[in-house]
Amino acid sequence: MDKLSIRGGRPLHGEVRISGAKNAALPQLCAALLTADPVTLENVPRLQDVATMLKLIRNMGASAERNAQGSVRIDSSKLSSPEAPYELVKTMRASVLALGPLLARFGEATVSLPGGCAIGSRPVDQHIKGLQQMGAEILVEHGYMIAKLPKGRERLRGASITTDMVTVTGTENFMMAAALADGETVLENAAQEPEIGDLAEMLIRMGAKIEGHGTSRIRIEGVPRLSGCTHRVVADRIEAGTFLCAVAATGGEALLRHGRADHLEAVIEKLRQAGAEVSAVDEGIRIRADGRLKAQSFRTTEYPGFPTDMQAQFMALNAVAEGASHVTETIFENRFMHVNELVRLGAKIQVDGKVAVVEGVPRLSGATVMATDLRASASLVIAGLVAEGETLVDRIYHLDRGYDQMEGKLRGLGAEIERIGA
Numbered sequence: 350m351d352k353l354s355i356r357g358g359r360p361l362h363g364e365v366r367i368s369g370a371k372n373a374a375l376p377q378l379c380a381a382l383l384t385a386d387p388v389t390l391e392n393v394p395r396l397q398d399v400a401t402m403l404k405l406i407r408n409m410g411a412s413a414e415r416n417a418q419g420s421v422r423i424d425s426s427k428l429s430s431p432e433a434p435y436e437l438v439k440t441m442r443a444s445v446l447a448l449g450p451l452l453a454r455f456g457e458a459t460v461s462l463p464g465g466c467a468i469g470s471r472p473v474d475q476h477i478k479g480l481q482q483m484g485a486e487i488l489v490e491h492g493y494m495i496a497k498l499p500k501g502r503e504r505l506r507g508a509s510i511t512t513d514m515v516t517v518t519g520t521e522n523f524m525m526a527a528a529l530a531d532g533e534t535v536l537e538n539a540a541q542e543p544e545i546g547d548l549a550e551m552l553i554r555m556g557a558k559i560e561g562h563g564t565s566r567i568r569i570e571g572v573p574r575l576s577g578c579t580h581r582v583v584a585d586r587i588e589a590g591t592f593l594c595a596v597a598a599t600g601g602e603a604l605l606r607h608g609r610a611d612h613l614e615a616v617i618e619k620l621r622q623a624g625a626e627v628s629a630v631d632e633g634i635r636i637r638a639d640g641r642l643k644a645q646s647f648r649t650t651e652y653p654g655f656p657t658d659m660q661a662q663f664m665a666l667n668a669v670a671e672g673a674s675h676v677t678e679t680i681f682e683n684r685f686m687h688v689n690e691l692v693r694l695g696a697k698i699q700v701d702g703k704v705a706v707v708e709g710v711p712r713l714s715g716a717t718v719m720a721t722d723l724r725a726s727a728s729l730v731i732a733g734l735v736a737e738g739e740t741l742v743d744r745i746y747h748l749d750r751g752y753d754q755m756e757g758k759l760r761g762l763g764a765e766i767e768r769i770g771a
């Protein structure tokens with residue numbers, strides 16, 4: 350199992366290229382299943398979840414090829430088996446995004462339930478309820494969602510869907526299903542994350558009729574068929590946010606090329622309050638930080654609030670900042686697994702239910718720590734970049750699931766970081 354060895358204490362300096370967003374690329378790879386025409390996605394990040402999604406698509410009988418420039422071409426004209434098996438779904442929750450497109454195009458789909466993961470339970474009751482409102486018959490049996498259209502029906506039908514909570518993958522599944530449904534679908538309480546807007550733009554390029562994406566009410570007028578398209582995946586706001594925290598924590602200066610400051614306002618606002626200089630420039634985002642920053646309290650919520658996917662990384666920054674802070678996690682019940690590992694590096698953090706109380710310390714000291722989930726891994730890397738001596742981050746397969754060449758990019762910024770094979 351690979352580990353990362355980090356020798357901390359060097360401020361990060363220079364330029365880093367932000368990749369395409371994992372959480373945009375995954376639904377878009379599923380959206381390619383909505384058409385028999387070839388679809389080309391540009392700027393697809395090289396990370397494990399994308400590799401798993403390509404495997405899933407190929408497993409269904411479609412072809413999916415990546416070229417040297419990072420584009421992926423998907424041809425699902427010969428798709429033979431509309432099924433997402435447990436073996437693939439268990440390593441990647443985003444597989445549930447195959448449900449909407451498969452059902453809409455083929456009138457049937459069998460997709461494994463995602464179950465839970467380290468950060469908490471990952472229920473899909475809202476997905477099932479919404480697709481049932483669109484006329485699907487869905488049976489949950491042997492760990493699978495077995496979905497089909499009633500006899501005699503060829504298409505899902507438009508519906509008015511109000512979810513009990515804001516769900517990102519739910520909104521994406523409904524948008525894709527509704528794009529090929531018969532009639533109008535209105536999604537109330539829809540998610541507003543930039544990845545939703547990017548998916549809507551891709552679907553519109555394919556011929557879908559969608560309005561209101563980026564607001565909490567999305568209207569989709571179904572069309573009988575969609576065509577192929579070429580679409581460029583939006584920059585990864587969470588990767589950008591991770592590098593912003595890393596530069597801020599080490600007291601450095603960097604340009605994040607292609608980073609989208611407009612997608613990261615809640616995080617940037619907190620970084621500025623902490624004392625970092627952050628600006629949106631034509632090439633991306635610039636950040637500069639001097640000395641110790643001031644700790645910031647925050648609470649994770651849906652977009653445009655502070656993203657749950659940035660909670661662990663900002664907590665690493667708070668751990669070495671001046672003063673105390675309260676970090677409240679409202680989306681996932683178990684997303685504080687990095688806390689005990691940060692404590693091993695010398696951080697002072699106590700968890701009480703949904704709140705972590707962080708008492709900033711002037712220094713951390715390197716140790717062996719274990720990554721427990723994707724963003725927890727990134728938090729430990731940031732802490733390792735600050736800590737004195739060597740930090741060994743074990744189980745970095747979690748990191749590889751969602752970051753495109755993290756250690757190479759950090760090395761480019763002057764970090765002393767190395768991957769050690771088993």
Ligand SMILES: CC(=O)N[C@H]1[C@@H](OP(=O)(O)OP(=O)(O)OC[C@H]2O[C@@H](n3ccc(=O)[nH]c3=O)[C@H](O)[C@@H]2O)O[C@H](CO)[C@@H](O)[C@@H]1O
Nearest residue numbers: 472473474475476514515516517518519650651657658680
């Ligand atoms: C709103 C939010 O911040 N969503 C995050 C969530 O998206 P992801 O799409 O994975 O999760 P959802 O947005 O669907 O879930 C939001 C909340 O709704 C609950 N829920 C969801 C669907 C459902 O059918 N039933 C149900 O109860 C979930 O348990 C969770 O508490 O995790 C991703 C990976 O960390 C993040 O990128 C998303 O930003």
Ligand SMILES: C=C(OP(=O)(O)O)C(=O)O
Nearest residue numbers: 372442443658723724751
């Ligand atoms: C936890 C994440 O992803 P997933 O929903 O794929 O588990 C994430 O992107 O931070």
